[in-house]
Amino acid sequence: MSIITESANRCFSGTQYVYSHDSSTLGCRMRFAAYVPDRLEGPAPTVLWLSGLTCTEENFTAKAGAQRVASELGIVVLAPDTSPRGEGVPDDPDGAWDFGLGAGFYVDATEAPWSGHYLMRTYVEQELRQLAVAELPVDDARVGISGHSMGGHGALTIALRSPERFRSVSAFAPICAPSFCPWGQKALGHYLGADRAAWREYDACALLEDGARVPEILVDQGLEDGFLGEQLMPERLEDACKAARVPLELRRQPGHDHSYFFVASFIEDHLRWHAERL
């Protein structure tokens, strides 16, 4: 495995990198962002950030303002792209923004034509993590995960399936119950097929119902988020956590919407919360 440095920008007391590499999992060239603070004494605690629909590795990197606090705390922050890219990678036939390119939903697709490239679960959980541990000062024993919207769904489901590999999990405005919302039903139906049993390992609420556990979860949700009722459904996560006795700190933020202005407002809280647990 090898990575190429696409860009390196000094930011606060550290460097914001963008790397590219040939992904054997996804069968295409992929980019990911990594913020690396100065003066790390060996492999460092790391937060893996998963972005939402339409995003690349750039949105979080440019807009969230995470570098200031990551630098202070000595945390590496990884931010992959949200889908495979490039020639030969199929997209939504209608060009919709909620499926296909920019919308990998962090699943391993089983249905043609998606199963050839759309294996974002394995990419994030295995290939990217191994690459980061091999090439960057990432401590494999101290990795937390967070994300926004579709990426919040990714963070919750990945952590619930592998709590031993992620010591902390949080999310901003996550898609909490994709089996019950239009975005999730479209994505899971196309990537995984009509059998809803196959969807359960990609649905945070279903995972909790089926016995998955994490020590605790932090979620921020804006109350003026236009996707709140139809797509995000935090009340379902609240119910599932309660039934599973998983402590959930669900912070409902008045006035906040679904944008990166919302993420930027609370990223410091999340990074400090992860740092305490990593």
Place this chain on the structure above:
Amino acid sequence: MSIITESANRCFSGTQYVYSHDSSTLGCRMRFAAYVPDRLEGPAPTVLWLSGLTCTEENFTAKAGAQRVASELGIVVLAPDTSPRGEGVPDDPDGAWDFGLGAGFYVDATEAPWSGHYLMRTYVEQELRQLAVAELPVDDARVGISGHSMGGHGALTIALRSPERFRSVSAFAPICAPSFCPWGQKALGHYLGADRAAWREYDACALLEDGARVPEILVDQGLEDGFLGEQLMPERLEDACKAARVPLELRRQPGHDHSYFFVASFIEDHLRWHAERL
């Protein structure tokens, strides 16, 4: 005068607005961003931010992370677009990014065809300011000015021409001596014509030579900035300030480049510096 709210996003303890209005000065519809903290007790100290080449009102707003500190300090931050826009507004005939659209250079053009729309000096100094004072909680007696690159040039020249109207001035990687660099020579030559005497009121160093004064100036400059030697020339500003006995704090920042990762790293220092003086 009236303004239309194009967007309003809650961010930290305040709201990030984008407004639009019909500009009588520029003869086109213009957008500008305004961050307004909560709980202001009347008109507030305000920092006017001028962006660099290719930018709109969005770049600074999305990438600089200014809202956190502006919210804490109770400062309004205004960020206009960098040129007139729209049908009938002429652009660089070759479509270059360093002139025309996105590159108004904060001058009042006197040469055809630019003089019909490219009056960014009057727009920023008069129309936008009057609009902001009339429509937003902006205290006309407590306005500071800052900017990046072409916008740093704008901030320095505007403050030097009207020190009584701007109580503080700072800049990030400003074009310090446009009469001597390719960007400036192209812009001033086209907008103002070949007579270099007309350029002097749009050149910070020439203004200082000609007697303009401000109480003090704060400048940050990245030492890995690819435009440093050919376009920015901070050493000329240093010499001009020294000769004029204007205190200049020129902070040379190792490792930093020309990007918004650089601006984000030091915007807190600048906003606190302005707040102390407003």
